[in-house]
Structure formats: C-alpha cells, structure tokens
Amino acid sequence: MEMFKRTGKIAGTGAIVDVHVANGVIASVEPSAGTPEGEVPWISPGWIDLQVNGYAGFDFNAQPVETKDVLGVTERMNRYGVTSYLPTVITGSFERIKQAVGQIGRVCDEYESAAASIAGIHVEGPYLSGEDGPRGAHPREHIREPDYEEWRQLQKESGNRIKMITVAPEREGMADFVKRLAEEGIAVCIGHTAASPDQLDAAVEAGAVLSTHLGNGSHPVLARHPNYIWHQLGDDRLWASFIPDGHHLAPAVLKSMVRAKRDRFVFVTDCVALGGMPPGTYRSLVGGEVEVHANGRLSTAHNPNILAGSGVTMPECVANGIRLAGLSMKETIEAVTERPAQVLGRMDLGRLVPGAAADITLFRTDRDGNVAVVETIVKGKTAYVE
Ligand SMILES: [Zn+2]
Numbered sequence: 001m002e003m004f005k006r007t008g009k010i011a012g013t014g015a016i017v018d019v020h021v022a023n024g025v026i027a028s029v030e031p032s033a034g035t036p037e038g039e040v041p042w043i044s045p046g047w048i049d050l051q052v053n054g055y056a057g058f059d060f061n062a063q064p065v066e067t068k069d070v071l072g073v074t075e076r077m078n079r080y081g082v083t084s085y086l087p088t089v090i091t092g093s094f095e096r097i098k099q100a101v102g103q104i105g106r107v108c109d110e111y112e113s114a115a116a117s118i119a120g121i122h123v124e125g126p127y128l129s130g131e132d133g134p135r136g137a138h139p140r141e142h143i144r145e146p147d148y149e150e151w152r153q154l155q156k157e158s159g160n161r162i163k164m165i166t167v168a169p170e171r172e173g174m175a176d177f178v179k180r181l182a183e184e185g186i187a188v189c190i191g192h193t194a195a196s197p198d199q200l201d202a203a204v205e206a207g208a209v210l211s212t213h214l215g216n217g218s219h220p221v222l223a224r225h226p227n228y229i230w231h232q233l234g235d236d237r238l239w240a241s242f243i244p245d246g247h248h249l250a251p252a253v254l255k256s257m258v259r260a261k262r263d264r265f266v267f268v269t270d271c272v273a274l275g276g277m278p279p280g281t282y283r284s285l286v287g288g289e290v291e292v293h294a295n296g297r298l299s300t301a302h303n304p305n306i307l308a309g310s311g312v313t314m315p316e317c318v319a320n321g322i323r324l325a326g327l328s329m330k331e332t333i334e335a336v337t338e339r340p341a342q343v344l345g346r347m348d349l350g351r352l353v354p355g356a357a358a359d360i361t362l363f364r365t366d367r368d369g370n371v372a373v374v375e376t377i378v379k380g381k382t383a384y385v386e
Contacts, residue, residue, distance in 0.1 A: 002380065003027070007036050008043025008362050010352075012330030016040055021358040024380030029352050039364065041374045044333050045350050046083025046359030047314050048340040050164065050241060050266060051122055051212070053088045054273030060087045061273070065100045070107040074117050076276075078383035080313040081373040083359035084119040084341075084349055086164055088270075091125030091138040094150060101158035108161065116379045119344060120163025123154065124212065127177070128192035129168045133219035135192055137288075137300055137308040146177035162186065163344060166212040168193035169203035182207025187343055189241075190232065192217040197231045210239040210343055213270055215257060216248045220305050233260050239343055241268045244320040245312035247297040251324040258325045266340045267317045267332075272309030274298055284308070315363065315371040323369050 003022045010017055016032040054060050058072030070087065077085050089100040101121050108115045125138050127146040135143060146167065155162050165181060166189040167174060178188045190203055191212025211232040218229060232238055240261050244254055248270075258265055269275075274282055274292050281301050284290045289301035290308045300306045312320075314336060321332030341350025348357050358380035363373050376384040 006043060006360060006362060006375070006377070007032050008041045011042045011044040011333040011363075012328070017043065019043060019352060019360060021360075021377070021380050024358050026352060026354055026356050026358050026360075028354055041362040041364050042329075043352070044361045044363065045337040045341075045352050045356070046361050046376065046378065047081045047318070047336045048119070048266075048344075048350055049077065049082050049085040049269050049314060049336070050340050050343065051088050051124070051268040051270045052077065052082075052085045053090065053271065053309055054275070055271050056276040057273055059273035060089050060100055060104065061092070061096075063096055063099075065103040067103070067107050067111075070104055070114050070118075071111060074114050077117060077314075078113075078376045078378060079373070080315055081318075081361040081363060081376050081384075082117070082314050083361065083376060083378045083383070084117060084346075086120050086122035087118060088122040088124050091128060091142045093142055094153075097123065097126070097154055098157050101154055101162060105157070105159035105161050109159070113378075113383070116381070117383070118161075119346065119349065121158055121161050122164040122166070123162055124166040124191065127167045127171050127174070129170065129194045131194050131219070133306075134168070134194045134217055136217045136306065137284075137290075138192060139288075145172045146174055148177060148180060151177075151181070164189060166191040167203075167208075169195040169199040169208070174199075175202045175206045178203050178206035178208050182209075185345070187345075190238070193228060194219065195228055197226060197228075200228060200231050200235070204235060204237050208238070210241060210266075212241055213243050213248065213268065214240040215253060216243065216307060233257060236264060238264070239339070240265045242266075243268060243270045243310050243312065244317050244324060245269075245296070245310045246320060246324060247295075248307060248310060254320075254325045258321075258327065263331075263334070263339070265335060266343060267314075267321060267335045269312050269314055269317060270310045271312060272298060275309070275311030275313075277311075315373055318363075319365070319369050319371040 338350040360377040
C-alpha cells in the first residue's frame with residue numbers, strides 16, 4: 001500500500017493541513033501536526049480544465065492527431081497544475097473528428113498518464129452557427145446540422161469518451177438532439193451561436209447545462225439588449241465557462257459576468273497548439289492563418305478582432321480570477337476544481353475529501369499575485385514537481 005502526505009494551506013481558509021494519500025485516493029485531511037518548516041504552499045484539489053485544444057505545438061486538431069499530441073498536452077497540463085482536462089476537438093470533416101477522438105481514446109487505453117488526466121473529450125462543433133462572428137475560427141465548410149447517426153459513430157470511435165459537446169441551439173432539430181445526448185449523460189453546452197431567446201430556452205429545457213466561453217464566439221457588434229449573451233448570463237439554470245486571459249473578456253466584463261453568474265461559472269483556458277509559442281503568423285491546420293501577438297493574444301490573421309483560442313495557462317487563470325475578476329482565493333479555486341467536477345458529474349474529482357481521487361495541486365503566490373505550481377499529483381502520483 002503506497003502512502004504519503006502533503007502539507008499545505010487550504011486555498012480559501014489558509015488553515016494548514018496534512019492531506020494523507022493511500023493507493024491513489026485521499027485517505028484523510030487533518031489539521032497539520034507540528035509547525036512546518038519554511039514556506040508552506042497552498043494546497044488545492046487538482047485543477048480541472050474543460051476546454052483544451054492543444055499547447056506548445058501539440059494539437060488535438062492536428063491532421064492526424066498523433067500519440068505525441070495527446071502525451072505532450074497531458075504533460076504540459078500537469079506542469080500547469082491541471083490534473084483532469086478535456087481534450088477539445090473542434091469542427092471538421094467527419095473523418096477528421098473521428099480520427100482525433102479515436103486516437104485520443106487509443107492513447108488513453110495505452111498510456112496510464114493520459115488515462116489518469118483525461119476525464120473525457122469535448123467536441124466543440126460541428127453543429128454550430130455558420131455566421132461570421134459566432135462561428136469564431138471554426139471552418140465554415142464543415143459546419144452542419146445535427147446528425148445523431150454521425151454522433152453515435154464518433155462516440156463509438158472514442159470508446160464512449162466524449163463527455164461534452166458544444167452546439168448552437170438554432171440548428172435544425174437541435175432541441176431533440178440535445179435531449180437525446182443529455183439522456184446519455186453528455187454535458188451539452190451552448191456556444192458559437194446566434195440563437196434567439198426562445199431557441200436558447202428550448203435548448204436549456206432539453207437539458208443543455210453550460211454556456212461555452214460565454215461572451216466569445218459572438219458577433220463583434222450586437223443589439224445592446226436583449227441578445228444571446230444577456231439571455232444566457234441571466235439564466236441561473238446554465239453554468240458558464242469563461243476564459244480569464246484578459247483578452248477574451250476585458251477585465252470589467254469578466255468581473256461583471258462572474259458577479260452575474262455568482263457560483264455558476266467555471267474557468268477554462270481554451271488554450272490552443274500555438275499557446276506558448278513566440279509571436280508571429282502561423283499557418284494553423286484548422287482556422288487558417290493565426291497571429292500570435294506579443295501580449296499572448298491569438299487572433300485570425302485577417303481580422304485581429306476574431307480571437308483564435310488562447311495561450312493562457314491555468315495558473316494565470318487562477319491569478320486573474322483574483323486580479324481581474326475580484327474573486328477571493330476560495331472562489332477562483334472553486335471555479336477550477338469542484339465546479340467543473342460538478343459540471344461533469346464527477347463527485348470523485350475537484351474536492352479534498354476522504355475517498356476522492358488523490359488529485360492535488362500545490363502552488364505558491366507572490367507579492368504581485370502571480371501563481372506558480374509547486375507540485376501536481378495525479379491519482380496519487382507526482383506528475384510534476386518544480
Ligand atoms: Zn470556441
């Protein structure tokens with residue numbers, strides 16, 4: 001039986017605790033015995049990211065997706081404190097999506113590190129709005145109406161690993177499609193949409209649970225109200241995910257939106273393969289030409305107002321929740337731990353309680369509010385240590 005403990009300050013209360021781990025599971029959390037020496041790191045449930053397209057050149061939308069893409073992103077996520085994430089495959093041809101979800105599934109079957117960190121696959125598309133603005137960087141030629149038979153084939157190919165899908169409610173027959181997937185236990189999300197309030201309501205009533213990167217994937221200019229952003233923001237039945245990188249939502253917008261959603265929001269990075277790359281113009285296999293700006297912003301090269309995913313990391317998201325959105329440490333951590341676990345229906349994740357998976361992130365903060373990961377433990381194994 002493999003046992004160890006970690007000592008840290010609970011992110012939120014600051015209470016110093018010993019977290020005991022046995023066989024990959026949290027055995028107990030107790031007030032720390034004795035006075036620890038030196039700086040005590042913050043201790044938090046492992047961080048969860050519901051939307052990861054790639055990072056540092058590794059890409060879930062590569063053609064084809066290779067083993068190194070899955071392992072490379074997993075390693076980077078662990079380095080940034082993420083213990084569970086959803087590889088995100090965006091709009092493309094049936095063959096491309098099928099290859100990607102199939103490959104991710106096969107790597108999970110073969111490699112323990114991938115299986116330990118990949119909590120499922122997020123398919124963002126292809127049943128989205130085809131309008132410029134709402135469709136963001138999703139290729140227009142592959143956007144289409146919902147097709148349940150296609151969905152079944154993709155789900156089968158993934159080994160039933162698709163746990164989340166983002167759809168546009170205005171697509172033909174979408175309410176029925178949402179209902180069937182919700183009944184299968186899929187977290188159906190609303191995004192890249194120009195839906196009317198009635199269409200949004202129909203999707204929520206059919207079982208949609210979350211607004212994907214609310215405030216993005218929308219028209220650059222919009223009727224001030226009502227519109228599809230306000231309508232989702234005001235619906236307490238819907239969770240919302242936000243990208244707190246300082247670019248996708250201006251700080252005042254992020255702050256206003258988190259306050260409107262209260263405890264019904266999560267943070268995602270929505271990071272892409274070009275995240276972490278030097279400034280310049282890159283040819284992306286999907287999304288065309290993408291420009292990496294000096295400040296880390298990623299946009300389509302032809303229109304700098306259309307964002308093409310983000311280059312933000314989870315420690316920056318945690319820091320920005322406090323710095324930009326005015327959250328407490330407790331709230332910003334909840335937005336990357338127990339809330340995304342709840343969205344996935346995974347009560348074994350996102351909490352430091354006996355019986356939960358031993359997914360633990362230890363980190364420290366500096367005077368400027370920067371967050372740095374000290375150690376990442378995934379299912380009881382150290383996956384990263386600084
Ligand atoms: Zn998107």
